[in-house]
Amino acid sequence: MFRITFLLMISFTLLECQNIEPRQPINKQKQVFLNESAKRNKNIIAIEQSLFSKVIHQEEKLSFESSPQGFWFAYQNKTPLRDSYPIKGDRVTFRYRIEDINGNLLYNEKELGDVSFLVDQEDLIPALREGIKYLRLGEIGVFLFPSYLCFGYQGDGEKIGINQPLRFTIELLKHEKN
Template identity: 30%
Template sequence: MSVMKHLALTAAVMLVLSCGQRNKEAQNALEDPHQNIDREQLIEMNRKYLKAENQAIEAYVKDRKWDYTVHSNGVYYRILKKGGQSLKPKEGDVVVFRSVMELLNGKRLYEEAPTRRMLRIDREDAEIGLHEMLKLFSPGDSVQMVLPSYLAFGLAGDLDEVGMRQPIVYSIKIEKIQTQQ
């Protein structure tokens, strides 16, 4: 083999190997996009955001002069009307209710008029805070509540009308509870 062919072959092999190494480095960067972000910084940024979100929710309920309760999960709520029944839903029961959803700025979501919904408690895909809070109420109860973003649509929102990290205001009237047989 001539020296030129040998040099060309060596150069080609080195080029392929260096491309493979660069590709591997690029792939590693894609696998962990936060590799250069300090974990403690992320935790602290999240704490600050949650504090600011909680302050916004507190301001919302105080501006409207709600006589509210704060549930242990962080949901602010008020009971507008008690229905007088004692039946409360549990896992597997279906709750039939009417609801209106809004953002803290008052923008209505999805429908202008109350929408009739059915939700099988702890068994259907819906906001986790909604599942948790519906367990507190009985048929005939009317409530308003503000779900923090982490109990509503989370970090990403719903990819439609709810943006990233948005608390959701619900106005709900429980119509009936279909108990699991």
């Protein structure tokens, strides 16, 4: 009798342990926040893209192209195809200025100074990290960057507001290949 009871207890224990699955915690407040945040970000992107469209249509001298990263660019000064674009590990030196989307100057080249960095290996705002890859030595590019590639929801605390799309003019001064 003891053997049968013991075997039954072991078999029940083994069968019960196989079916237990951990429950996922439900945090509705977090889900609501994430959904609202996603909606808000989609609206911001749509507004910024419509602003870019207006600026591009008003611009007569430059021919803008879109990039896969979500920004627009045009060449103010384009060089012949003899040089290559910067790639990861190359050291580049450039100067740039920052304007609001309407072309009002926020920071000039003297305020910002020349910047030297290793492509994709040093900390720099995403706008500059991505934009510099579209320039060859001596070229000057005009970039329309959405806020998420610039200073995002924080701004810079001085002249650049929160969620502000920006216009950068970048000149590639040096390009040392890795």
